[in-house]
Amino acid sequence: MRRTMLVVAPLLAWMLWAALTLPPAARVLDAPPTGAWPTVRGAYHMHSRASDGTGTVEDIARAAAAAGLQFVIVTDHGNATATTGAPRYVAGVLCLEAVEISTADGHYAALGLAPPPYPLAGEGRDVAQDVARLGGFGIAAHPDSAKDTLQWRAWDVLVDGMEWFNADSQWRDESRWRLLPAMLQYPVRPAETVVSLFDRPVAALAQWDRLTARRRVVGLAAADAHARMGFRGKADPYDESLYVSLPSYESVFRAFSMRVELEAPLSGDATRDASLLLDAIRNGHLYSSFDGIAGPAVVDFTASIGEDRVRQGGWLLGGNVRFRATANVPPGGSLVLLRNGEEVEQVNGPVLTYTSERPGAYRLEARIPGAPGTPPLPWVVSNPIYVGAEYASPEPHAGGQPANQDPDWLADIWHIEKDPASTGAFRNTEAADSAGREFSFQLASSGASPFVALVTDDAGGVREAARLSFRARASRPMRISVQARCDRGAGEAGRWLRSVYLDAMPRDITVELSDMRVAGTGARTPIATGAITSILFVYDTTNARPGDGGRVWIEHLRTGR
Numbered sequence: 001m002r003r004t005m006l007v008v009a010p011l012l013a014w015m016l017w018a019a020l021t022l023p024p025a026a027r028v029l030d031a032p033p034t035g036a037w038p039t040v041r042g043a044y045h046m047h048s049r050a051s052d053g054t055g056t057v058e059d060i061a062r063a064a065a066a067a068g069l070q071f072v073i074v075t076d077h078g079n080a081t082a083t084t085g086a087p088r089y090v091a092g093v094l095c096l097e098a099v100e101i102s103t104a105d106g107h108y109a110a111l112g113l114a115p116p117p118y119p120l121a122g123e124g125r126d127v128a129q130d131v132a133r134l135g136g137f138g139i140a141a142h143p144d145s146a147k148d149t150l151q152w153r154a155w156d157v158l159v160d161g162m163e164w165f166n167a168d169s170q171w172r173d174e175s176r177w178r179l180l181p182a183m184l185q186y187p188v189r190p191a192e193t194v195v196s197l198f199d200r201p202v203a204a205l206a207q208w209d210r211l212t213a214r215r216r217v218v219g220l221a222a223a224d225a226h227a228r229m230g231f232r233g234k235a236d237p238y239d240e241s242l243y244v245s246l247p248s249y250e251s252v253f254r255a256f257s258m259r260v261e262l263e264a265p266l267s268g269d270a271t272r273d274a275s276l277l278l279d280a281i282r283n284g285h286l287y288s289s290f291d292g293i294a295g296p297a298v299v300d301f302t303a304s305i306g307e308d309r310v311r312q313g314g315w316l317l318g319g320n321v322r323f324r325a326t327a328n329v330p331p332g333g334s335l336v337l338l339r340n341g342e343e344v345e346q347v348n349g350p351v352l353t354y355t356s357e358r359p360g361a362y363r364l365e366a367r368i369p370g371a372p373g374t375p376p377l378p379w380v381v382s383n384p385i386y387v388g389a390e391y392a393s394p395e396p397h398a399g400g401q402p403a404n405q406d407p408d409w410l411a412d413i414w415h416i417e418k419d420p421a422s423t424g425a426f427r428n429t430e431a432a433d434s435a436g437r438e439f440s441f442q443l444a445s446s447g448a449s450p451f452v453a454l455v456t457d458d459a460g461g462v463r464e465a466a467r468l469s470f471r472a473r474a475s476r477p478m479r480i481s482v483q484a485r486c487d488r489g490a491g492e493a494g495r496w497l498r499s500v501y502l503d504a505m506p507r508d509i510t511v512e513l514s515d516m517r518v519a520g521t522g523a524r525t526p527i528a529t530g531a532i533t534s535i536l537f538v539y540d541t542t543n544a545r546p547g548d549g550g551r552v553w554i555e556h557l558r559t560g561r
């Protein structure tokens with residue numbers, strides 16, 4: 001009897017604990033007609049069997065249909081070279097396939113991307129540049145992840161969007177004591193239990209507000225659904241072979257979703273509708289709502305100056321701006337208007353109006369008493385309406401040719417370094433007023449880390465320099481890395497690099513030595529220029545497939561101070 005009680009008593013206490021803390025059922029709200037724009041409900045960022053999820057795209061679509069969604073955007077892990085399915089309707093749900101790319105600075109999701117000519121990888125700034133060049137929409141993923149390898153950190157990069165909320169990051173920061181009752185509550189109220197594990201993502205929202213105070217950045221709530229939980233609990237889904245398919249795709253889709261305001265209703269033509277959807281997302285015409293608290297959420301958020309009227313994601317030059325927001329907030333709920341993250345107006349009830357001449361990014365939150373989390377989770381979060389001249393055009397990219405250039409650097413002694421199975425060669429060429437090099441290479445089709453490099457150890461002229469510049473072109477679109485090898489002492493060498501894009505068009509390129517990152521890690525440790533022993537132009541599998549090859553022409557190589 002005593003042994004039985006030692007087992008039964010904790011079990012009963014666990015069940016009582018779960019019952020007493022059972023999340024309330026989601027409130028069902030009246031859904032008044034939406035505003036002037038057709039609005040569709042869906043989810044972004046989930047994984048299928050193609051990476052570390054448990055379901056096929058068809059399984060995900062059926063789960064979305066059961067949850068009442070109209071679209072899903074699947075973002076399986078990869079380098080964007082795998083063939084993705086064309087937009088299609090499955091079970092009445094518009095399915096788009098995108099990609100989540102691992103970079104040295106965290107993960108970056110890319111939507112609407114044209115097929116790339118080489119694998120996308122390396123530093124975050126290079127991946128973001130490539131995504132933009134290929135017409136994609138790039139999103140900084142899970143910025144508040146507890147894992148450094150997942151968390152986006154390159155906030156000096158011009159991203160198109162960011163995840164102000166990521167469900168997978170949210171539940172993984174909960175204590176095991178908090179997860180214990182959830183195990184029993186989940187079968188009773190799946191969506192509500194998922195939402196009960198969420199808190200207000202204070203750091204991610206603050207980062208988004210800092211970005212939007214300077215430029216337009218679209219904010220998205222990411223499901224990051226895998227339907228896969230390992231028995232070690234908080235490990236990454238792909239780290240464990242033993243797992244359960246929880247939380248399900250459907251429970252996550254019922255917990256929260258995005259509402260996207262389209263220019264026209266969905267037609268049933270998947271290609272046309274995908275273009276409509278992506279255009280609306282690019283323009284920030286969307287808000288997110290936590291349906292596991294209350295739903296369906298219906299929000300209309302606009303700003304106007306005279307007859308000039310815009311919605312969320314829109315921009316007004318400035319002046320006496322009148323903001324208006326309406327939402328079907330439940331009793332006790334409030335609407336809050338924030339400017340650059342600071343609250344400027346709050347009203348209890350369904351209508352908010354506010355007038356201001358101050359420039360900035362104005363976004364809307366709807367809040368409900370008793371919302372889960374510490375601090376409490378907002379019920380609805382809109383995208384900003386931007387006011388001010390600084391939002392008229394994106395920030396210019398740094399670059400260009402510095403004025404203070406030394407004469408061409410006449411390093412005469414060059415050689416090839418490579419792995420045993422790859423091939424490489426170079427020959428001298430004559431430009432109009434400078435000697436050049438034609439560098440040809442072919443990576444091995446197998447083996448570990450094939451590479452080919454054009455190298456000079458005549459690096460004395462670089463040790464007093466601040467930058468390298470050169471003119472280059474390539475036989476096809478590619479990335480090569482400009483590297484500096486340094487003597488760290490005690491026979492240990494380190495390498496710093498900067499990746500550059502090349503194609504058939506000759507272009508002038510400047511590499512600031514202070515802008516180089518540590519090879520292999522992307523660390524921003526400053527380079528000791530006085531210790532440089534070699535300069536290398538490297539082609540490897542960071543941005544190439546085994547067996548790839550080509551040619552690069554380099555001329556006017558010079559230093560600058």
